Amino acid sequence: MxxxxxxxxxxxxxxxxxxxxxxxxxxxxxxxxxxxxxxxxxxxxxxxxxxxxxxxxxxxxxxxxxxxxxxxxxxxxxxxxxxxxxxxxxxxxxxxxxxxxxxxxxxxxxxxxxxxxxxxxxxxxxxxxxxxxxxxxxxxxxxxxxxxxxxxxxxxxxxxxxxxxxxxEVKPRLPVEAILKEDYYTDDSDHVAAFDDTMQAYYQSRSSGNKNSDWSHNLAPLFDSKLRPHMRDFLVKRGFTMK
Amino acid sequence: MxxxxxxxxxxxxxxxxxxxxxxxxxxxxxxxxxxxxxxxxxxxxxxxxxxxxxxxxxxxxxxxxxxxxxxxxxxxxxxxxxxxxxxxxxxxxxxxxxxxxxxxxxxxxxxxxxxxxxxxxxxxxxxxxxxxxxxxxxxxxxxxxxxxxxxxxxxxxxxxxxxxxxxxEVKPRLPVEAILKEDYYTDDSDHVAAFDDTMQAYYQSRSSGNKNSDWSHNLAPLFDSKLRPHMRDFLVKRGFTMK
Missing domain, CATH: 3.40.109.10 (NADH Oxidase)
Incomplete structure (x- = not known):
């Protein structure tokens, strides 16, 4: 490398x-x-x-x-x-x-x-x-x-x-096998499950801000609500009218 | 450097x-x-x-x-x-x-x-x-x-x-003074005019594909029509509904 x-x-x-x-x-x-x-x-x-x-x-x-x-x-x-x-x-x-x-x-x-x-x-x-x-x-x-x-x-x-x-620490990333696919999009939920275990271990062992969570649970609050719902109107007002 | x-x-x-x-x-x-x-x-x-x-x-x-x-x-x-x-x-x-x-x-x-x-x-x-x-x-x-x-x-x-x-060749870029601004957005049309001269010289001297143009004239066809007008409907169909 x-x-x-x-x-x-x-x-x-x-x-x-x-x-x-x-x-x-x-x-x-x-x-x-x-x-x-x-x-x-x-x-x-x-x-x-x-x-x-x-x-x-x-x-x-x-x-x-x-x-x-x-x-x-x-x-x-x-x-x-x-x-x-x-x-x-x-x-x-x-x-x-x-x-x-x-x-x-x-x-x-x-x-x-x-x-x-x-x-x-x-x-x-x-x-x-x-x-x-x-x-x-x-x-x-x-x-x-x-x-x-x-x-x-x-x-x-x-x-x-x-x-x-x-x-x-450097934060772990999804297994490369999950995000790189050959020729066609395929399901990767098994890789996500494995990554949840990786992140669970990371969150429990990192030097600051320990918590009991994993990737999926950490993301949930982000999508369990309307994420920055003002963005559409804001962009339109700026002239990015998304025609 | x-x-x-x-x-x-x-x-x-x-x-x-x-x-x-x-x-x-x-x-x-x-x-x-x-x-x-x-x-x-x-x-x-x-x-x-x-x-x-x-x-x-x-x-x-x-x-x-x-x-x-x-x-x-x-x-x-x-x-x-x-x-x-x-x-x-x-x-x-x-x-x-x-x-x-x-x-x-x-x-x-x-x-x-x-x-x-x-x-x-x-x-x-x-x-x-x-x-x-x-x-x-x-x-x-x-x-x-x-x-x-x-x-x-x-x-x-x-x-x-x-x-x-x-x-x-490496293609020239806008003068850094045009794209980097201090505290507030300010007009940069004078830098664009200077860059048009730079690009005119570049297009006339580069080793392949010489042409008589500059940055502004080169961009004009891109904006003189509806750029990829299908993108909005495509994204909506994909589930990126832009709410």
Whole structure:
């Protein structure tokens, strides 16, 4: 296994950071590495907001569900899917731009995620720790207002970056046999049952936050309610009308 | 700049491959490296179909818009957003699962993209070349039928992998100043104008497929029509009803 693959396999979310700052030159290097990721038809449908204002960081920490590290990490970024820039560039050439297609939501969301994952890998290659903050979608409208996001731009997730002040275990993943299938989709409930045993053992032995649960029971509260039911109306209001 | 960041910056899509095969053990290593990526609430909402059947590969090459390398690359994978596995696992614990939320579409799409980008980076670290195939969304229903995808699973993109038989230039990206903003979203049309000049020069000087165009003009046909207008109905039919 080469060093890059070892690095990828060593990922875990970091939520406690030292006071050490991230030099601006390094941040630029990470973002550029992000931009090097593949992009659908070269559309580069993303914008990253580097949130420096401490009031806004504290506000977003609360809006994301009380995640204090949003305010205390060395750097906090918000990754936005951005269909404004490419559609306006097209419109300036005289194109009769059709906005709000469902496909445009997918293209922009995927572009943003590919880009962010490269930033994450680049950051970890420099000894930084990161944590994705999907919690900004708890209150996406308030976050969008704080960042003055225009129409056709929506915040997909945030990311905390900083030098790690803890070393949590790497969390197990589903058996590769469950998620990789040959030629056709097949049932994998036996692999899920085995993974529930793995996670039961993990939750009981990990160094922090022991609990008696497994993968299936841990997910249940997520799907036993309407998950972020405001997202549809929010996206429509942003111009992602899902036509 | 460290070697990992150099690797990320060297990405370009590879569409011509040698006959060299990818050992199955290496493929498993790449997929596991993919699984190590961050996942929203540990949901791991993805399934990868390794398409080996040559008839299906040729069919998908056609369905994706006549992309022959889908059939001829050493390995062709289809990355699927999978809400079936986690919601069924939840249901088995007795949870009253609510499906079809827009947020679930986002979670599964982002999870799939983060995972795939790790596979791409891992592959390139082993000297392989890759090419994302968004074109499978030209005919997502036919692709889903070929792969026997059940409800609550949809094919996000494909990926060709193999040993490169050409060395295309790295394509320029928007200036980092355009896509990275401090605290608030701001206008970046001046950076787009500069980037149009960059791309004009690139398209005229690159070693293959010279043309007289720039970024804005190149995107215009993409937005001057309804981009993949079938995607909404397709997703609804798959159970991603975007409630």
């Amino acid at each position: 080469n060093d890059v693959i070892k690095l990828l396999n060593s990922h875990r979310s970091i939520r406690k950071f030292t006071d050490q700052e991230i030099p601006h030159g390094l941040l630029l290097e990470l973002i550029k590495a992000g931009q090097a990721a593949a992009t659908s038809s070269h559309v580069q449908a993303y914008t990253v907001i580097h949130v420096k204002d401490s009031d806004n960081r504290e506000a977003i920490a609360e809006l994301a569900g009380g995640q204090g590290y949003v305010a205390s990490s060395a750097v906090f970024l918000v990754f936005c899917a951005d269909m404004k820039r490419p559609t306006e560039a097209s419109a300036r050439t005289g194109a009769n731009v059709e906005r709000g297609m469902t496909e445009q939501l997918l293209v922009a969301t995927v572009d943003t995620a590919l880009m962010a994952q490269n930033v994450a890998v680049a950051a970890e290659s420099e000894g930084l720790g990161i944590c994705y903050i999907g919690g900004i979608r708890n209150n996406p409208e308030a976050v969008s207002e704080l960042l003055r996001l225009p129409a056709h731009v929506y915040p997909v997730f945030g990311m905390c970056l900083g030098y790690p002040a803890h070393q949590p | 460290n070697d990992v960041i150099k690797l990320l910056n060297s990405h370009r899509s590879i569409r011509k491959f040698t006959d060299q095969e990818i050992p199955h053990g290496l493929l498993l290593e790449l997929i596991k490296a993919g699984q190590a990526a961050a996942t929203s609430s540990h949901v791991q909402a993805y399934t990868v179909i390794h398409v080996k059947d040559s008839d299906n590969r040729e069919a998908i090459a056609e369905l994706a818009g006549g992309q022959g390398y889908v059939a001829s690359s050493a390995v062709f994978l289809v990355f699927c957003a999978d809400m079936k596995r986690p919601t069924e696992a939840s249901a088995r614990t007795g949870a009253n699962v609510e499906r079809g939320m827009t947020e679930q579409l986002l979670v599964a799409t982002v999870d799939t993209a983060l995972m795939a980008q790790n596979v791409a980076v891992a592959a390139e670290s082993e000297g392989l070349g890759i090419c994302y195939i968004g074109g499978i969304r030209n005919n997502p229903e036919a692709v889903s039928e070929l792969l026997r995808l059940p409800a609550h699973v949809y094919p996000v993109f494909g990926m060709c992998l193999g040993y490169p038989a050409h060395q295309p």
